[in-house]
Amino acid sequence: MSDRLYIFDTTLRDGEQVPGCQLNTVEKIEVAKALQELGVDVIEAGFPISSPGDFESVVEISKAVTWPTICALTRAVQKDIDVAAESLKYAKKGRIHTGIGTSDFHIYHKLNSNPDAIIERAVEAVKYAKKYVEDVEFYAEDAGRTGNEYLARVIEAVIKAGATVVNIPDTTGYTLPHDFGAKIKYLVDNVPNIHKAIISTHCHNDLGMATANTISGIINGARQAEVTINGIGERAGNTSLEEVVMTLKTHYQALQIDTGVNTKQIYQTSRLVSTLMNMPVQPNKAVVGRNAFAHSSGIHQDGVLKNRENYEIMDPTDVGINESAILLTARSGRAALKHRLELMGFQLSKEKLDEVYEEFLKLADKKKDVRDDDIALLVGDATRKEHRIKLNYLQVISGKSLKPMASVVLDIAGEKFDATSAGNGPVDAAISAVKKIIHRQVVIEEFLVQAITRGSDDIGKVHMQVDYQDSIYHGFGAHTDIITASVEAFLDAINKLPVGE
Structure with a gap:
């Protein structure tokens, strides 16, 4: 039997912290409904105490969404937790996500505190949140740069206080994949009551390793991944939902870890978030970028036309894209041009194809890519030569x-x-x-x-x-x-x- 990985989507909280990408409540509800359709388990709807708008969004999303857990973020502060609990009053399943920094950087330079006092504050926050909801998640901010022995002490204490999920964030995106995986394994092996909580990952992409760190954490025992659509988020962004989900789907035989995500909704959800947040998806973005299933090299095009799996490890239809794109450029071969012509309804003799191909190469040298309209014109040009x-x-x-x-x-x-x-x-x-x-x-x-x-x-x-x-x-x-x-x-x-x- 496969293990179950819970998908915790923080597009509407951590993802929305990108400057210029803020959504109004109506837009947030639209995204939340799309996330529900996608099949995520938890939607982090906002940081209620941060602003009246965030509070209202958590309230309205709680009303609009039926089955996913709605999560509200807080600091380890009673007032934060009170406001979060109030915002979740309409949630069918509510979760309070509270926490505090645990690295030396945060303890001494941000919080002006000491390790023992931090554990006390963490325990108090979890116990206080537990008065409002059964489902309490604790985050150890900057866990990536926190010593493993001290981190294990913190995690053991908050689970004892009632935490149902323990979040191990690589807040600064500093950790290397093997180190992050080892950190999760250390907790699994050294926290006596770890079996009473779900270990969660929350990785940032400052060094481009958010997905790698998340997968390493999952392999070593984490069973919740905190992600965003298109990998959006502060600085270089968060772990990308589509990358984690499709990595597990692609490597299912080896990892035997499943998610409840309806992958055929991935592309549609990606475009919705991109449009509403005015944040274009980079063309070479894994899984959802416009070039993710595009082939321009003649060698690759020929291979894909013979058998898609020669150059594609995922079926584009699995993520909601109709088909691979054979992009016609100066590097494309006759096979790709012939394939496109046939799709357009043109059946050319070998001689005519050779003639059109020569004109195609001339045109491709002038244009970045050649489209269907261009090809129709080339066929017409060949006819005009008569x-x-x-x-x-x-x-x-x-x-x-x-x-x-x-x-x-x-x-x-x-x-x-x-x-x-x-x-x-x-x-x-x-x-x-x-x-x-x-x-x-x-x-x-x-x-x-x-x-x-x-x-x-x-x-x-x-x-x-x-x-x-x-x-x-x-x-x-x-x-x-x-x-x-x-x-x-x-x-x-x-x-x-x-x-x-």
Whole structure:
């Protein structure tokens, strides 16, 4: 039988302490409901004594959420505990989370106290909280830098006083994974009454090891992990919920530790928190970053297309992402392009694919990534190469104090023709030069320019409608250079005119 790990989410308390990411009560309720849907066991809803807003949020979240435990944070101060208990009066299951610093730094330099006095305050706080709720969690702040022998004394005393959960925070993110794991094991082996409480981890990411420390703590006996969505939190953040949950899911056969999290809700919850807190998720963020299941290297793309597990240890659908993303870049191979074309409904011969691929590489060198719209245009470009009239050369001179001039060379049925013309603008000059060569009395009725993507490396799409002998013909062109796209659109329409007239 697998062990059960309880997920304690502190997105709404520790996570919300990030400057500029504060939520109002309505937004906090929305996140709390999403966390309930996700399946977390405990929601730390706030620090009630810190502000009227935090107090109100704990009250309203307690009303809105049904089955998860609602937790309120306090210091080892009676007034804090009174206010926390009041805020939890509507909670179906309430927990008071109280504690005090236990490292030498905190004892001597923050609290101006001594080790024995700290144990007395810790015990008093737990006993006082126990008058209000049965479920009391004690945190030993800066436990990561607390000596193991003294930490064991503190933990034994607070469990004896009634603590049901003992939180061992790496508050400053200082600890190394093997040291943090050893600290948890020391408590398991040396605190006589440790079996009467659940050991919890609360790791910060100052050195980028929050998840590693948390997993090490779990392997060594911790059965509650304190985490946040997207790893948000003070300074470098907290342990990421999605990383811990998916690590245990991925390594389930070896670790046999389960969580109650509905992993298919992870991505959706991540995006909700990111949006409400105005805190973008970094692209390379594990599990939920936009590149977490994206492949741009040709070798990787080919491997993933043959068998997803060649380069993916998680199924993206397990976290609520529809599928892996095969990103088309200058490093992509023919296999990736062919796969994308097939998904878009294009079935190209090998020769045509080779032709489109060569144009794709040229475009990919100009753009950071190539999207579906771009690919459709490339297929269209390959088709345009079969046109009787093709653009062979285009040069435009234009500027603030220069009259726009354009030189054009067209290939008409294999024969080259050139012309130069001025115009009211660079596009007008180029179209006028083309008209000199084709000798058709056409009138441009509509000229529409549209960007496909955002940024200065966009491909511009041009739709053109021309009138020739009272008939309307449509042309389409696309290029990173909008003048070239305009000429291509005009020629696309011209190639549709009756031949020989």
